[in-house]
Amino acid sequence: MTVNVLFAAKPARWAEYEAPLRTEIEAAGVAAHIATDIPADQVDYIVYAPNSEVRDFTPFTRAKAVLNLWAGVEAIVNNPTLRLPLCRMVDPALTQGMVEWVTGHILRLHLGMDAHIGAAPGTWNPVAPPLSFDTRVTLLGLGELGAACATALAHLGFQVTGWSRSQKDISGITCLSGTAGLDDALASADYCVLLLPKTPATENTLNARTLALMPRGARILNPGRGPLIDDQALLAALDHGHIDHATLDVFRIEPLPAEHRYWTHPRVTVTPHVASETRAAYSSKTIAENIRRGEAGEPFLHLVDPGAGY
Known part of the structure; x- marks a missing residue:
C-alpha cells in the first residue's frame, strides 16, 4: 500500500527536500507518494514547517502524524485544530x-x-x-x-x-x-x-x-x-x-x-539564527523513520507533549 506524504512548507524548501525524502522513505521500506498538493482527506503524514500555509488540521481526517521540520514547536503545539500526534525534529x-x-x-x-x-x-x-x-x-x-x-x-x-x-x-x-x-x-x-x-x-x-x-x-x-x-x-x-x-x-x-x-x-x-539549521540530507532520515514506525504500528520518535509544550 502506498502512503501519501504531504510536504507543507515554503516552496523553496520543496526543491531542497524532494530528492532526500524520496530516497530515505524508500530506504525505510515504505512505498510513498510525496507531493505538495495532496487533497487533505487523502494525506497520511504531514511533513510540516510552521511557516507553511497549513493552519487548519481539521480536514486531514486520515492523517497519522505531523512531522515537524523544525526543532521548535511553539508555533504549532497550541493550534486548537491539531488533534494528531506531533513529532519535533531531532537529528x-x-x-x-x-x-x-x-x-x-x-x-x-x-x-x-x-x-x-x-x-x-x-x-x-x-x-x-x-x-x-x-x-x-x-x-x-x-x-x-x-x-x-x-x-x-x-x-x-x-x-x-x-x-x-x-x-x-x-x-x-x-x-x-x-x-x-x-x-x-x-x-x-x-x-x-x-x-x-x-x-x-x-x-x-x-x-x-x-x-x-x-x-x-x-x-x-x-x-x-x-x-x-x-x-x-x-x-x-x-x-x-x-x-x-x-x-x-x-x-x-x-x-x-x-x-x-x-x-x-x-x-x-x-549572529543571524544560524546556530543549528535543519539540513535535508539528515532530517529526511528522521522523517522517514517516523513514517516507517507509523506504518509498522511502532511508537513515534520525539513525540511532543502538548501539556509541556515541547
Whole structure:
C-alpha cells in the first residue's frame, strides 16, 4: 500500500527536500507518494514547517502524524485544530550544529580571540587566557541539544552545570532543577547558555532578578529562543558591566530590526539564527523513520507533549 506524504512548507524548501525524502522513505521500506498538493482527506503524514500555509488540521481526517521540520514547536503545539500526534525534529546534524556553535563561541570568548583579531598591527600583549579547568559553564535546558553541548564542554575540561525543569542525570555534569536549582546554577555561571524551549514557563528566564544572581563579568550565549531573555534587563546589565558580553543568535523579532540596540552595543555579538539549521540530507532520515514506525504500528520518535509544550 502506498502512503501519501504531504510536504507543507515554503516552496523553496520543496526543491531542497524532494530528492532526500524520496530516497530515505524508500530506504525505510515504505512505498510513498510525496507531493505538495495532496487533497487533505487523502494525506497520511504531514511533513510540516510552521511557516507553511497549513493552519487548519481539521480536514486531514486520515492523517497519522505531523512531522515537524523544525526543532521548535511553539508555533504549532497550541493550534486548537491539531488533534494528531506531533513529532519535533531531532537529528544528528541539528545536534552537531548546535554543539559546534556553542563550543566555538565559548572558546572564542574564553580565549579572548576578538582582542587578537581586532588588534592594531604591532600590538603585542601576551596575556595568557584562563584554563577551562577553572571556568564554569551553566546550560539552561538539558534536552537533546543541551545535553550534547554540556557533554562536549565537559570533555573540553570546563566545569559544567546543567539546569532543567525536571531532574536529569548526565555523566560528568552537575544537574540541577527547580527554582532553587536555577538560582544556584546562575550564581556559579561564568558562562550561561540558554537552550530551553519557548513556553509560558520559560519566557524571561533571564530577567533583572536572575541576571543579578550571576557573577559580575559573566557571559551569556542564547542560541535557544529569543523570548527566554528580558531584552531590557539584559541591556541594562550590559550597560552597567555586570554582564560582560552576550552572544545572541535568536530574537523576539527576526530578522533583528536594524534600529535595535543589540546591533551597536559594544558588549553584544549578533549572529543571524544560524546556530543549528535543519539540513535535508539528515532530517529526511528522521522523517522517514517516523513514517516507517507509523506504518509498522511502532511508537513515534520525539513525540511532543502538548501539556509541556515541547
